[in-house]
Amino acid sequence: MARPTIGYGDSRPPGPERSRRRNRSRDSLSRLDEDTIDDDGSSRNGIFEAAYGPDHPEVARTLTNLGLVLRGLGDLAGARAHQERALRINEAAYGPDHSSVAITLTSLGLVLRDLGDLAGARAQQERALRINEAAYSPDHSHTRTARRALDAL
Numbered sequence: 001m002a003r004p005t006i007g008y009g010d011s012r013p014p015g016p017e018r019s020r021r022r023n024r025s026r027d028s029l030s031r032l033d034e035d036t037i038d039d040d041g042s043s044r045n046g047i048f049e050a051a052y053g054p055d056h057p058e059v060a061r062t063l064t065n066l067g068l069v070l071r072g073l074g075d076l077a078g079a080r081a082h083q084e085r086a087l088r089i090n091e092a093a094y095g096p097d098h099s100s101v102a103i104t105l106t107s108l109g110l111v112l113r114d115l116g117d118l119a120g121a122r123a124q125q126e127r128a129l130r131i132n133e134a135a136y137s138p139d140h141s142h143t144r145t146a147r148r149a150l151d152a153l
Helices: 016-031 047-052 058-073 074-094 100-115 118-135 141-151
Strands: none
Touching: 047 058, 047 141, 058 074, 074 100, 100 118, 100 141, 118 141
8 A cells, every 4th residue: 555645735635725735836846947956956046045144944944845845856865955954943043842843844754754764754753743732733734744744654
């Protein structure tokens, strides 16, 4: 049996929001070219880094999103590097128990799972779930996503 794809909004029934998210993903992918992501997966764009500095939370958010795109393109090493850097920035900016940290942990856990590091993936997903349960209600989308990602391991 194939493992279900887990991500933000993947398991919800089709509807207008899911279609909008899918279209935004397609738009993001269509804008990628060799000026955006280097062969080693690093971003050459640097707009946010130039504007905010290399350790700003906005840079972390962009790194997390680029990591998701790289994962979707099959570049798991590049995705992992982006997620790990985003995690370091978010932890330094917000502390270890912030909801932005949990979002990156969930994304990193998905990459680790895809790489076959199930113990590492489980640790990230458990931590993300603990943070989300403390920050949000049990029915919040971030809490449900973290729980689904953990259950899929």
